Amino acid sequence: MSEQDLQAIFDKKIENEVKIEPKDWMPDSYRKNVLRQMAQHAHSEIVGMLPEGNWITRAPSMRRKVALLAKIQDEAGHGLYLYSAAETLGKDRERIVLDLLEGKAKYSSIFNYPALTWADIGAVGWLVDGAAIVNQIMLQKTSYGPYSRAMIRICKEESFHQRQGYEILLTLCRGTEEQKAMAQDALNRFWWPSLMMFGPSDKDSPHSAQSMAWKVKRMGNDELRQKFIDQTVKQADFLGLKIPDPDLKWNEEKGQYDWGLIDWEEFYNVIKGNGPCNKERLAARQAAYDNGAWVRDAATAFANKKAKRRDKDAA
Amino acid sequence: MERKDWPLWEVFVRSKAGLSHKHAGSLHAPDEEMAISNARDVYTRRSEGVSIWVVESKHIHSTLETDSESMFDPNEDKIYRHPTFYDIPDEVGHM
Numbered sequence: 001m002s003e004q005d006l007q008a009i010f011d012k013k014i015e016n017e018v019k020i021e022p023k024d025w026m027p028d029s030y031r032k033n034v035l036r037q038m039a040q041h042a043h044s045e046i047v048g049m050l051p052e053g054n055w056i057t058r059a060p061s062m063r064r065k066v067a068l069l070a071k072i073q074d075e076a077g078h079g080l081y082l083y084s085a086a087e088t089l090g091k092d093r094e095r096i097v098l099d100l101l102e103g104k105a106k107y108s109s110i111f112n113y114p115a116l117t118w119a120d121i122g123a124v125g126w127l128v129d130g131a132a133i134v135n136q137i138m139l140q141k142t143s144y145g146p147y148s149r150a151m152i153r154i155c156k157e158e159s160f161h162q163r164q165g166y167e168i169l170l171t172l173c174r175g176t177e178e179q180k181a182m183a184q185d186a187l188n189r190f191w192w193p194s195l196m197m198f199g200p201s202d203k204d205s206p207h208s209a210q211s212m213a214w215k216v217k218r219m220g221n222d223e224l225r226q227k228f229i230d231q232t233v234k235q236a237d238f239l240g241l242k243i244p245d246p247d248l249k250w251n252e253e254k255g256q257y258d259w260g261l262i263d264w265e266e267f268y269n270v271i272k273g274n275g276p277c278n279k280e281r282l283a284a285r286q287a288a289y290d291n292g293a294w295v296r297d298a299a300t301a302f303a304n305k306k307a308k309r310r311d312k313d314a315a
Numbered sequence: 316m317e318r319k320d321w322p323l324w325e326v327f328v329r330s331k332a333g334l335s336h337k338h339a340g341s342l343h344a345p346d347e348e349m350a351i352s353n354a355r356d357v358y359t360r361r362s363e364g365v366s367i368w369v370v371e372s373k374h375i376h377s378t379l380e381t382d383s384e385s386m387f388d389p390n391e392d393k394i395y396r397h398p399t400f401y402d403i404p405d406e407v408g409h410m
């Protein structure tokens with residue numbers, strides 16, 4: 001079949017909402033784009049374990065501790081689903097992981113902010129996972145089959161993450177003045193970086209238009225961000241916390257909130273590697289990779305020994 | 316055979332007794348024992364299964380998209396393979 005025919009079949013599938021599967025023909029640019037997005041998403045899950053991991057030993061009760069452990073274990077699992085999905089496009093797991101360690105691949109800029117207080121763990125669950133869920137619900141309908149299936153699985157598991165975060169903040173907000181102030185401080189620091197998670201405005205986003213045309217993404221960055229804001233404001237109100245945006249107000253005509261300006265300079269600065277924790281995060285990933293090397297080697301050696309013994313018994 | 320990289324395994328999970336195993340996803344592991352152990356942690360954290368199969372991905376063979384016309388289309392005009400093709404009077408009752 002000629003490339004033109006193959007392209008026509010591909011286009012028809014996209015048009016008819018038929019998923020693209022690993023062995024199907026696809027344009028190189030589609031393969032590259034989806035692979036980049038899935039790898040970035042996988043890295044975000046793995047790096048996302050770091051700010052929270054810091055708080056496992058300091059969780060204020062057993063209930064909070066088991067929940068946080070379970071959430072972080074989920075994130076490792078979500079990273080694995082996504083790495084597996086990314087691998088179906090023909091790049092080795094090892095290579096994908098090394099791209100992150102060598103600074104060739106990105107992860108969500110939000111994880112370059114520190115979790116300074118216990119309230120931050122609440123804010124991360126409520127806002128960071130909340131924003132991720134808005135994005136991931138949209139991605140359940142992505143055109144690449146393995147990515148879509150990973151997203152469906154992840155969304156099913158993720159809602160507990162947001163609820164456990166909100167519950168932490170609710171408890172703090174019903175507590176002492178200091179506890180409530182701690183919750184407000186967490187919201188103040190995490191609000192704007194959470195909005196940045198949706199990426200630059202579509203008009204400034206290098207991949208947005210093409211991703212939408214291929215139905216890899218089903219909604220634009222601006223639309224998703226607005227959706228997140230509209231659903232989050234009343235949750236903040238219920239907590240009795242104030243969103244740190246003086247321009248935030250309900251627009252009756254549009255049926256949505258108007259809100260202020262994002263400091264995009266901060267966003268690009270963090271992406272470039274100058275956020276508060278960029279170096280620390282990569283160093284932690286590198287250390288995990290290096291310190292795990294002997295475990296990987298031992299498991300490989302053991303598997304080889306067992307295989308040899310089996311061959312011998314069979315002979 | 317000496318191997319350094321961990322092969323890829325496909326994971327199939329039986330969600331409850333009586334149902335067939337269904338593809339859940341894939342993972343890397345050095346051998347079948349570790350593959351099953353990892354599959355339990357990755358794919359059944361919320362009681363999604365009562366039994367797990369793992370098989371090395373390289374042992375799975377599949378049809379190709381380019382074959383699908385010759386493979387599957389011939390069935391489309393064989394409607395006589397379906398029960399509704401046959402006219403049975405209502406009086407006969409359920410059949």
